[in-house]
Amino acid sequence: MEVKKGRSNGETQGIDRLSNLPDHILGSIxxxxxxxxxxxxxxxSNRWRALWKTVPVLDFDGDLFKTEHKFSECVGKVLALRNHDCNLRSLGFNFGDHAWERQPNGELLFGFNFGDHVRDWPNGEKLFNQVMVYAASHGLQQLSVRCVLGTEVSNGTFNSLVGLVSYCNQSLETLELLRFHLTSAAYRLWPRFKMLTTLNLAFCYLHDPSSENSVDPFAKFPCLKNLRLVCCSPRAKVGPVSLKISGLQLLKLEMVDLVFFHGIEVTAPKLESFGCWGDVLLQEVPRLNICSIDRAYIRVARYEQTALQPLAKQYMELFRALYNTKSLTIYFDAIKILSETRDLLESELSPFIRLMSLNVLYSEQPLKIPSRVMLYFMGGSSDVEVEERIKFHKVAPPAFPYS
Structure with a gap:
């Protein structure tokens, strides 16, 4: 809050610039x-007394409360006092990590029913049900739910949560789930999300017990356009499972560290943007059935024990699948890997037929791109054209993109 002092008729005048902002800007803050x-x-102040009641965003964070009772009390009061004539655009609900905190006698402080080794949170589902019913009646569009850190969601609990989430099936456009187990019952509920366009899943199990060898959890979303998967994996100890990502309306796909699937196949005829980060290629290169791709972002983790030849082959196999992209973003380590495996490039023509720009990210000063590597990306372009189409961007050392 800024207070400006000035002289008016010999007196000092204070100006509260923040409170003088319009309601919609304060609500945005x-x-x-x-x-x-x-x-x-x-x-x-009186000016702020009722502002929070009309804010279209609610974020309930269980980590801020030491007991279930205090958290439930806060949630109940907020819902009761909020202006019921105002829609709720976005809702965040974090069950909190306190379920793992123990009292001096070794007993759990409180917990939600995320497995047999965690004590029940008696009113947990009732509280979440209360929140979801309220959200559904106020046109909820965005929902983010985070489970307890380091725990595994039991089938019964997750099925109940998905059933509660389905209250908002007519309005929900964005759904974010962290640490969930997507069971077969969950897949049967997916078609109810008729308006969902964006889905973000992090550290979730993607396994359908009714299908032993493969899972295709996204095919039934009629409007899904944006999908992001971070460290998702099949259910432990179920044998090799392949992941299929089918989306007739899918426009943007990001995959981060999907290492435990036996294979990954993507079928998205309208896909415009594709990102692949981390260890996703180290087991098997994804099969990509995408023909209208405009932008691609690729980075494969490289470890000291990783042989260059297999890694270079994986890169090149993936590049062949991205033949139609107009813009490609890679880290300079991909250039180095291809440079050190020149024998593979000698017999390989450029796979790109309409590549207009190559963006090379680096954290240390990059070396000059060898002409053979440059020719691999840019085909038969002249040197002048190549220099104009290759851009270098200095960035911080790559961090894992959880957010």
Whole structure:
């Protein structure tokens, strides 16, 4: 809050510039706070007393409370006092990591039923049900649910949660789930999300017990356009499982560290943007059935024990599948790998038929791209054209893209 001092008729005048902003801007500022802090803003002045009640964003974070009772009390009061005439655009619900905290006597402080080794949170599902019913009646569009850190969601609990989420099937457009187990019952509920366009899954099990060898969890979303998978894997101890990603309307796909699947196949005829990061290629290169790709981002993790020849072959096999892309973004380590395996390039023509720009990211000063590698990416372009179409971008050392 900024206070400006000035002289007016010999007196000092204070100006509260923040509180003088329009309601919709103040509401936008409050939308970045969790629900507890947003409510606390009401004590600032009369101007702020009712502002939080109309904010279209709620973020309930169980990590901020030491007991289930206090968390439930906060959620209940917020829902009761909020302006019921205002729609709820976005909702975040974090069950909290406190389920793993123990009292001095060794007993759990509180917990949600995420497996037999965690004590039940008696009112957990009731509380979440209350929140979801409220959200469904207020046109919820975006939902983010985070489970307890390091735990495994039991089948019964997850089925119940998905059933609760389905209250919002007519309005929900964006769904984010962290640490969930997608069971066969969950897949049967997917078609109810008729308006869903964006789905983000992180550290989730993707396994359908009704199918022993493969899983295709996204084919039944009629409007899905954006899909992001981070560290998702099949159910442990179920044998080799292949992942199919089918999306007739899918426009953007990102895959981060999907290492435990026996194979990955992508069928998305309208896909425009494709990102592949981490260890996803080290077992088997994904089969890509994509023909209208415009942008691709590729980075494969390289370890000291990783042989260059197999890794270079994986890169080149993936590049062949991206033949139609207009823009390609890679890290400079891909250039180095191809440079050190020149024998593979000698018999390989450029797979790219309409590549217009190559973006090379680097954290240390890059070396000059060898002409043979440059020719591999740019085909028969002249040197002048190649220099114009290759751009270098200095970035921080690559971090794992959880967010």
């Amino acid at each position: 409050l939308s970045f706070l969790n629900a507890n802090d947003a409510v606390r803003s009401s004590i600032l």
